[in-house]
Each structure stands twice: as C-alpha cells, then as structure tokens.
Amino acid sequence: MVGVPGAGSVVLVPSQGFLLMLIWIVGTLHVIASLTMVGLVLLHSGKGGGVSDMFGGSVGSTAAGSTVAEKNLDRITIVAATVFAFTTLSLGLALA
Numbered sequence: 001m002v003g004v005p006g007a008g009s010v011v012l013v014p015s016q017g018f019l020l021m022l023i024w025i026v027g028t029l030h031v032i033a034s035l036t037m038v039g040l041v042l043l044h045s046g047k048g049g050g051v052s053d054m055f056g057g058s059v060g061s062t063a064a065g066s067t068v069a070e071k072n073l074d075r076i077t078i079v080a081a082t083v084f085a086f087t088t089l090s091l092g093l094a095l096a
Helices: 016-043 051-055 068-095
Strands: 002-006 009-013
Touching: 016 068
Parallel strands: none
Antiparallel strands: 002 009
C-alpha cells in the first residue's frame, strides 16, 4: 500500500504488484467456480432423470419427492453460483 496525499488526508492506494496478484487469485477462483458450475448443472436431474440417477438419485425420488443427494447437490450449486457471482463482480471492478 502506498500513501497518496489528498485533501488533508492520506489515501491508501494498492501497489501494482498487489493488484496483479489479487487479479490472478480471483481469476483462478473464477475459473474453478465456472468449471464447478458446469459439472454441477450437468449432474442435476432433468425430466429424464439425468446423470444423478447413476449415483442412486432415482431410488427415493418417486416416494419422497427429492432425495437427500439432490438437496445437497442444490446447496453445493448455490454456493458455487454465489462464488461465481462474487468473482465476476470483483474482476469487473478490478479491471475497470
């Protein structure tokens, strides 16, 4: 952080190296979150059952509505989508 004098106070401005490192870290998280989102969305069951049937997702789906595995898959997808949204906003603000 470098101090820059401004109207009677010191404003802290991040150095170029710190900003570049932050962009690389957030960019890496963004790529990981996007690939995770693609995989999780493909695992969700659609009208025909989907890939989640291979892991026992269809065993209790007729009796109980949605299974525990599908509920956990939904929660993990929501977390991945939230991380993706925050990294998108962070990269947009950092690169603007």
